[in-house]
Amino acid sequence: MRIVHVINALATGGAERMVVELSTHGIAQGHDVGIVVLADLDGIPRAIAKDRQIPISVAGASLKDPRLPSRLRKLTADADIVHVHLFPAMYWAATLRSPKIFTEHSTHNRRMDRARFRLPERWAYDHYDRVVAIGRGVERRLIEHAVSIRSRTPIVTAQNGVSDDFFSATWNAPEGRPRLISVGSLTDVKQHRIAIDALALLPRATLDIAGDGPLRDELQSQIETRGLRDRVQLLGNVKDIPGLLRGFSLLLSTSKFEGFSLVAAEAQAVGLPVVGPAVEGFDDVVIDHESGLLFDTTTPETVASTVLRALEPERYAALAAGAVANARRFTMAASFEANFAVYTSVLERRSASTK
Template sequence: MRVLHVITGLAAGGAETQLRHILRHSATESEVVTLTNAGVVAEALRADGIGVTDLGMRGNRDLAALPRLAGLIRRGRYDVVHTHLYRAMLYGRLAARLAGTRTVVATEHSLAATTIEGRAQDRPGVRGLYLAAERLGRVTVAVSDHVAARLAEWGVAPARIRVIPNGVDLPTFAFDAQARDRVRARLGLAPESFVLGTIGRLAETKRVDVAIRALAALPRAVLVVAGDGPLRTELAELADRIGVRGRVVFTGEVADVPGLLSAVDVLLSPSTEETFGLAVVEALAAGLPVVYASCPALDDLPSSAAPLARRADCTPEAFTAELGALPRAPGRVVPEAARHYDVAGTAAALDALYAELAGSR
């Protein structure tokens, strides 16, 4: 079965990395089109042997991209078009229909409590465009029960929603002592340092400021901030103002997330609007303790499935308190929660969905 995945961009990010891991386990013949920004994940996909085409969109209203995408789909004679993220859903679903591809699937990665892919949900036209495009597809895959509930609240028919959780490539994220030494050396971190880490786009909802402020109460700790985004300068200025700038390392986009997770001692995830909590589950797969504010992936599991994961209110004081309450574990232990979300199962579930929809077309 030939499947074309259409995604908004391929810079470092949760949805982008998730797509790569799924394709490494999928039994389909897959290719990827990125509407823009063929970044580090595009390079990784190509290294995996996956064909990647950069459509080169110049912005959200670059309508000339639509016939280019439709022509690409038509020439490829794909059995399924699978779209990811808001802009790709709008353009990809319409282009697939124009090209005559009837089996069109979307995965909703980013419909959070107040935003969708960084856009405020109450911006004029956001929901209307979303629902109009949704009717051009067959099924929307929700990455968690939380997202499925939000889709239904938005007006997507429950019969058109399937829940297939995100997954983690467990061998890829297994702790690697050599990677720990290599990454620490590259970042200028001493082998004996107690290192906290955050991973994600430097945007308002990720609340990296909470992690930086918590550092002020942890004089022997270092914080690695992995990711880039519009708040990078503001966060660096905050670290300066509160006197911790010398203990904060801003890495920018990180291609080697497994290596980074091997290098840190605890992951902090103060993000308040998560649709799954992929960084948290990846950290658990690396055997790390985690303090988090929101993680739908763990909400549906018993606390015993992730004994080293602690939920905290999104305040520096709460994060500091939960860090102090973390139990000490002998070495790195991968909890049941991480094994529950093995990406091989995610890929198999998507392959089965494609076959079902193509067979019932």
């Protein structure tokens, strides 16, 4: 099958990493797979795709390039299925004639809250053969959104997955002071400010934050002001996430919302317990009191107390074992098969409708 993924760029993020991994597994299964980006931005997912020799085509100079519709038509003309990810790629690719699906990667986006987007949202969603959720939390939110905008497109779930590299990584809990790791873009959604404030309440612990984004300078200033320079580090973008996770005690997340917390699944795959928010999407990936601990209110005090409970020796050992067991639900092989089943269903329905 000729499969073409369309996405804004391959700079950073869970959706971008998912596209690279789905492409990798598709090629390994003997399919002809390529990625089309709206804009060519450097980043770790792009570097990994290049290392794996996954074909990448560039449709435009930016996400607002008016030439995007015509170039997308040319770059996807030979596709059996077009798999589109993220906004605004969702809008730009809506009029493509090829069989196509759109994957929603988050339980929330700003368009869902704005009445002026209802008509364009319905127009866009109804131009796809399927809308795909990456987890149960996203599916629930998508169904609510589809009802509100009166979209008729069927919604299905094809769960995200973890790269094979994480399951082969070896991990041992570090001795000495607890070492916490957070992974995610430096944006308001990830709320790293709260994690840094929580560290001020955990005098024995350290926190490393992997990722980059517009709040880097602000977060660095916060670290300096709180006197945490020796215990909190901003690592920037890190290519070897499996290798990075091996050196820490637990993963800490303070996100406002998640679609499918890929990094939480990845951390569990290497045996790392997770402390994070009890929000839709995240609570689908982390089983509270089995593979991690979830907090209901995201305050520095709540985050710090939850970390301390997770680090209690007997509980910590049980959570680490539970993390590995839970992560086996999230293999990328299973994710590819679930997405491929959606592709097959779309093509069979299209074929039946032309007879």
